[in-house]
Amino acid sequence: LSPEEFRKLGHRMVDWIADYQARLESFPVRSQVAPGGVASKLPEHPPEEGLAGEAGWEGIFKDLEDIILPGLTHWQSPSFFAYFPANASGPAVLGELLSAGLGVQGMLWSTSPAATELETRVLDWLAELTGLPEDFRSTSATGGSVIQGTASEATLVAMVAARERARRHGAPADSEWVAYASTQAHSSVLKAAMLCGVAHGAEDTTHVRLIETSARYGMRPELLERTIREDLDAGRVPFFVCATVGSTSSGAADPVRAVGEVMARTPMRASGGWLHVDAAWAGAALVCPEHRDLLDGMSGVDSLAFNPHKWLLTNFDCNAFYTRDRKALLDALSVTPEYLRNAASASGAVIDYRDWQVPLGRRFRALKLWFVLRHYGAKGLRAHIREHVRLGERFESWVSEDERFEVAVPRSLSLVCFRLKPLPGEPPQATDARNRELLERVNASGKMFLSHTVLHAVEGAPARYVLRMAIGASMTQERHVRAAWELLASSVG
């Protein structure tokens, strides 16, 4: 495409996206295609001839409407309440566009100084906005931050940094390493342990210990302590704890302070043990001072990560990873082949973010975060979170007022786990089945989309199938939440 052709098509594509946003409420939220329904409309073989300039793009715009749109679940629909949100916003989309248009690859400071220095600065802004301690910022002697693609990558790099530090403290490289998390932790903790060879497969409960929780689904620190001591007695090396703040299932928070105290009380901390906080979703709420209780106990934390791409108006992918021990991270991840050597890196005066992540290459993701922070400002971000939390409170109150329903665990920020109550004498499986049917009925309507979880049996309460109302899409307003509740209430069989 010539620059002029690109300009015309670019304007048209931006128009298409703006029209898409305006049309969002007219689509069924969950895609209604059957498996293979999209693939069957695509040619089996790649085109031999390319398009001759701009005119040929008519076909592409047509295919977007006819093939791609029906195969989408509309994550940006204001009636999307499933999983956790994956926020997009105008400023972030423009940042993505610019990043693609510039096409720089910021693996080293010297391969685009602006990519590195902007990233460092916006992450320091974000640390200030979320109230993270000073020693997690780039301006501190030992800390720093980096944009990872996802929370899963953040957990993986934290784990390898942890192992590096434990080795520095004298643990042999071939130790039997053990990592800990609660039963509610995201599966990415286990996957990280599998990737770095700590766990030998997904069933390895000897090297990834999932600690039972309280009735509110936060890790029980006394069980963590007992398990760490058992592992030490067995000659294993406890080296990593992942505390979840805002669990995927129910938004539960592990008691970070108590977990840090356990690590300090056992020999784990003195031998280099690392505490990582996975706040993938809930971390965004830290922009509001009233939610900073989530940060209690940060003095015992070595790294924390959250996803602006979930609930902070920044398009996927964008994970903000902070550590107060950047040396451990760099020692674990730096490898310098000759072809990457350069004077700036050798001077020690610059950051090379390739040493902070798994891949070598990296996109200019800081642009979208920069645009978001400048466009909304701290006030706009706080208003975004507060409105969703307010809507969560509204939804929770409607559920509580309807005697057919119950709130299954106390609301966490804007996430409400709820279900149809058991009928008198009804066995648990039958209650679960009625809830499953209700979920399928409302999702099949196309008017909204929400997902479910199974809350583990704890402290005498049986396991429960519950519906999750995760409010947080960028365009969700009270009328959408109200309509969702009315649909649920009128769909009970």
Ligand code: PLP
């Ligand atoms: N951790 C928690 C608590 C999550 O809820 C999720 C996803 O929902 C993840 C990690 C994984 O996030 P990502 O897709 O960024 O790896």
